[in-house]
Amino acid sequence: MHGLTKTFGKVRAVDDLSFTVEPGQVTGFLGPNGAGKTTTLRMALGLITPDTGTATFNGVRYAGLPAPMRQVGAVLETAFHPARSGRDHLRVYCRATGLPVGRADEVLDQVGLGPAGRRRAGGYSLGMRQRLGLATALLGDPSVLVLDEPANGLDPEGIQWLRGFLRHLAHDQGRTVLVSSHLLSEVEQTADRVVIVGAGRLVRQGSLAELRAGSAGSVLVRSPQVAALADLLRGDGTRVELTDGAPDGVTVSGLTTDEVGRRAFAAGIELHELRSHTSGLEEVYFRLTAGQEQYAARTEQGAA
Amino acid sequence: MGTVLTRLVRAEWAKLFSTRVWIGLLVGACVLSGAFAALFTAFAGNPDSGLPPLDSPEYGQLAFSLATNATVISVVLGIIGITQEYRHRTATPTFLATPQRGRVVIAKLLAYAVAGIGLAVVVCAVTTAVVLLYGNARGNAPDLSGDNLRVLAFAGLALVIYTVIGVGLGALLKNQVGAIVAALVYLFVVEPLLRSVPATAGAYKWLPGGALEAMTATFQGPDLLEQWQGALLLLGYGLAAAFLGTLLAVRRDVV
Numbered sequence: 001m002h003g004l005t006k007t008f009g010k011v012r013a014v015d016d017l018s019f020t021v022e023p024g025q026v027t028g029f030l031g032p033n034g035a036g037k038t039t040t041l042r043m044a045l046g047l048i049t050p051d052t053g054t055a056t057f058n059g060v061r062y063a064g065l066p067a068p069m070r071q072v073g074a075v076l077e078t079a080f081h082p083a084r085s086g087r088d089h090l091r092v093y094c095r096a097t098g099l100p101v102g103r104a105d106e107v108l109d110q111v112g113l114g115p116a117g118r119r120r121a122g123g124y125s126l127g128m129r130q131r132l133g134l135a136t137a138l139l140g141d142p143s144v145l146v147l148d149e150p151a152n153g154l155d156p157e158g159i160q161w162l163r164g165f166l167r168h169l170a171h172d173q174g175r176t177v178l179v180s181s182h183l184l185s186e187v188e189q190t191a192d193r194v195v196i197v198g199a200g201r202l203v204r205q206g207s208l209a210e211l212r213a214g215s216a217g218s219v220l221v222r223s224p225q226v227a228a229l230a231d232l233l234r235g236d237g238t239r240v241e242l243t244d245g246a247p248d249g250v251t252v253s254g255l256t257t258d259e260v261g262r263r264a265f266a267a268g269i270e271l272h273e274l275r276s277h278t279s280g281l282e283e284v285y286f287r288l289t290a291g292q293e294q295y296a297a298r299t300e301q302g303a304a
Numbered sequence: 305m306g307t308v309l310t311r312l313v314r315a316e317w318a319k320l321f322s323t324r325v326w327i328g329l330l331v332g333a334c335v336l337s338g339a340f341a342a343l344f345t346a347f348a349g350n351p352d353s354g355l356p357p358l359d360s361p362e363y364g365q366l367a368f369s370l371a372t373n374a375t376v377i378s379v380v381l382g383i384i385g386i387t388q389e390y391r392h393r394t395a396t397p398t399f400l401a402t403p404q405r406g407r408v409v410i411a412k413l414l415a416y417a418v419a420g421i422g423l424a425v426v427v428c429a430v431t432t433a434v435v436l437l438y439g440n441a442r443g444n445a446p447d448l449s450g451d452n453l454r455v456l457a458f459a460g461l462a463l464v465i466y467t468v469i470g471v472g473l474g475a476l477l478k479n480q481v482g483a484i485v486a487a488l489v490y491l492f493v494v495e496p497l498l499r500s501v502p503a504t505a506g507a508y509k510w511l512p513g514g515a516l517e518a519m520t521a522t523f524q525g526p527d528l529l530e531q532w533q534g535a536l537l538l539l540g541y542g543l544a545a546a547f548l549g550t551l552l553a554v555r556r557d558v559v
Contacts, residue, residue, distance in 0.1 A: 047400070
């Protein structure tokens with residue numbers, strides 16, 4: 001993506017956005033709702049014409065790819081005719097792209113939709129619809145996968161499956177995966193890198209480790225000697241707050257669980273519970289996108 | 305390009321025949337044209353109906369032209385063929401599979417022109433069967449030859465062209481319900497009005513309905529073009545709708 005800009009009416013949905021997605025990795029494309037993620041992905045796939053800028057796959061624009069479905073697979077929304085079976089839906093695209101129609105059954109099995117393939121897609125649950133979308137993207141066995149909010153509407157089990165599936169596609173099969181989400185927690189366990197956007201602009205990009213380095217998050221501690229523990233930790237300026245609803249608990253910001261445990265042990269303070277509350281990344285994400293929700297909401301309206 | 309287009313046309317047929325919409329439309333078209341043929345045969349020569357008698361040449365041509373009653377189904381078939389992609393948002397995977405959107409629309413035009421031929425053959429067969437069997441039962445069926453045969457052939461051609469017009473119209477309007485309502489209002493309200501109002505009756509012959517009438521009615525009625533001119537004009541409308549529809553589908557963002 002290079003210098004992508006798109007304006008809908010008066011709203012600039014995407015503003016001079018540039019980033020690169022590396023092969024063999026899962027890249028999370030993060031931003032609040034209306035930050036321009038979908039518009040960016042649609043521009044990359046030639047569905048929306050950008051005002052300025054270009055998006056290329058190995059240097060070639062999507063529309064210029066000789067066999068786009070074999071190189072790039074995309075799941076943008078659950079789109080199918082409700083009266084057509086999932087299998088027939090897939091076979092249509094096999095025919096359109098010259099793939100053997102037998103691929104339809106292969107990808108149905110791959111996403112665990114085999115038995116439901118001959119049923120009308122209109123009767124599918126939300127999770128099955130997402131799987132059908134994923135199956136469509138996988139038809140051409142592409143080396144690049146682009147997924148827009150694929151976890152939307154999935155139940156916890158479906159999300160768990162999706163995470164594993166995406167990791168498998170990227171790490172075991174060496175595909176490039178770009179997956180967008182407005183929830184950090186969705187990509188945190190899957191992505192190697194993240195690209196964060198807000199109000200159509202690039203906010204931050206880098207590996208998860210790099211972003212985590214910015215903040216250590218917060219830690220929950222319970223101890224019968226909670227007052228002593230608080231004094232001990234406050235001694236060097238660490239922020240310690242009482243936890244609501246737990247008289248013996250405190251929330252410690254800026255230290256890891258290891259660090260809190262080590263200091264408590266050194267001071268001979270007994271601990272009953274010690275666990276990380278928010279990850280550092282979560283705080284980074286909130287901080288980076290803070291204040292852009294309002295503007296983003298307006299963008300959403302304009303883009304709708 | 306040739307093989308790509310063949311693939312895309314096949315994909316369009318796969319879409320058409322993997323839902324049951326086509327069955328409903330085909331049955332509707334047969335009922336529509338067959339019922340009119342039965343009704344006209346029943347009342348042919350009846351002085352109150354104003355219809356010419358069964359053994360007159362006028363009746364023969366009129367009876368076989370009744371196949372054109374199914375043109376409304378042709379238009380709807382064409383409209384559904386393209387607007388279902390927008391209605392069910394499958395335009396996204398369709399254009400992802402084939403980013404050269406012009407090819408998709410051209411494939412649709414070809415696929416639906418052929419589907420229109422199939423529809424026309426069945427409708428013409430049903431119309432002919434009703435006219436001949438019922439006419440014989442009443443004692444005198446018109447011959448399927450000469451002018452009568454030509455009227456039937458032109459009626460079939462009109463059914464095909466209306467399907468193409470439907471695809472073009474669907475590409476222009478995108479909204480399925482809107483496009484169908486617009487087509488129905490135009491066919492059943494606007495054109496009959498323009499035809500009957502003296503001030504606009506002169507322009508009527510240049511409209512699709514006027515062209516259709518020129519193709520299939522060789523007597524009475526308003527001032528019309530020659531049969532072949534009507535066919536060319538209607539074809540022109542079909543191509544214009546197809547061209548504009550293609551142009552817009554290629555340029556518009558798919559959101």
